[in-house]
Amino acid sequence: MVISNQEISVHIKDLTKKFGDFTAVNKISLDVKKGEIFGFLGANGAGKTTAMRMLCGLSYCTSGEGTVAGFDINTQQEEIKRNIGYMSQKFSLYEDLTVFENIRFYASVYGLSSEKIKERGDMLLKRLGMSEHKNTFVKSLPLGWKQKLAFSIAVVHNPKIVFLDEPTGGVDPVTRRSFWNLIYEAAENGTTVFVTTHYMDEAEYCDRISLMVNGRIMALGAPDDLKKEFNVENMNGLFYLLARDTSTL
């Protein structure tokens, strides 16, 4: 299948990152289409976060090439940053600021006008059911709310791609479900979603996934296709089959 350039959000080829002798990411290649929800799976320490940081322009690759939103990851980091949203593994909101102050800060650095910020902020809070918490300090919100708020803020400027690094870690199943509804909404609006997760039920929600083991991509495709290809019942089975090597460490 030939995909035209306009339809590709993320393209990487032979992307490699070495820290001294250790190869964290070993020649990975993949393409993500526009509007796709792409699950970037792997065990702890498989190199997911390292790879994602290179895509977001936070870290230089040792070798390889790639584009994000059409911009080169080796030379055009600043252009990339203008077109993506990023939610890091560590919590990314300011706990000593209120909900709305966080929204205003992140929205305004992407150049949104104050009327736009107010309008989108109110809309966002309404969707999250948090309108009455507009002036609550973030530190007093429960974790699930914080995560949903952090995601909404990461896409408040309608980025072309949003990178989510384990966004649902430590969140209860009901909240995870509603978090994924937010992800679907963003994808419907044309935002490409690049998400890492440890929850295999979440992997089933993705259009396509890749599975990384020891810095390499061992499987790449739609969840149903992969289940047939590897002859496993569900994504958990696939994960056990491929990631067994590392988990014995």
Added chain:
Amino acid sequence: MNITLELIRKELLQIFRNPLIVKVIVMAPVLQLIVLVFAANFEIKNLNIGFIDRDNTSISSSVKNSFVSSGYFKLKNIKKDYSEGLKEFDREDVDIIVEIPDNFEKDFKNGLHPNMFIAVNAINSMKAGVASSYISKTMATYYKSESFLSASKNANLQSIPTIDVEYSDWYNPHLDYKSYMLAGVLCAIVTIMGILLTSLNVVREKEIGTIEQLNVIPITKSQFIIGKIVPFALVGLAQFTLGIIVAIIIFNMKIEGSIVLLYVMLLVYLLVVLSVGFLISIFSETQSQAMFVSLFCMFIFILMSGLFTPVESMPDWAQYIVKLNPLSYMIEAMRMIILKGSTFLNVIKDFSVLIGMGVLVNSMIFVFYKKVN
């Protein structure tokens, strides 16, 4: 530009959200000025003199009286001899021993130039230096006193020609150390708060993880640096202004020179110290690391600045270190402007050195702060 303003607004919100920081910002200049300026007293009063008078004549008691009336000394009579005086030294009961030998008056009248013996406890060398100069001052006064002149008239003395040295103290005629200290302590307060607040700032974002988010937003390095330094410069300005007001109200400090010049120097100086704090923050991974390095820098800055000890009396190698210390230039300029009314041309050396340092440290930030690693 808009991004920078947003970052400044965010930082100010965070600073003033923290009730402890606000209290420190307000209380530090007020309390430190009041306490430090009174406590860091260069005048030495109440030096304890152990007086051993073995002559017991009118001359020896007139010497004794001249010490008492000078106002610097507290007299303690020692009955026995010098060894008794040494014991008093050991107990730290006296700082100085003055011994008038037997036949002092008799020898004097016979023109024999008798010696009196003075020993100074030099464990605190600064105090000892001051004590010695007080003693010579007291004796110089005594040589001109009635009792000495009338005594020497009767003596078989050939007149000894003496050169009188007259002192006049310019710019600080009452030798008021307070106005001298105020300028320096104010600079020290601004330094401490400036380095601490900035050095803990970026590293705090590293600890809570928001630095990743700041690195992934489209903000240039200079926007980031300006956005992180300006809020603390505003804090520094506020503190300094508060300090000046306290100094004027409580200490009746007079500013001889231009206030505008004072603030120009302050802004240039803030650029340097805040950048130093920023640089510390870049190299630290945790707030405690940043705190240790900041404390080290603050100690060097303050002790090697000429705030408490005159630079001129330091050894050569130490004077070279002082030349690298931004605080020493700031204190020098402040004292010149406040006490002497110096103009911009008088402090242009300090101004240019501080500008140079600011440019240097900021270029280092530019090189070492990595948005992409």
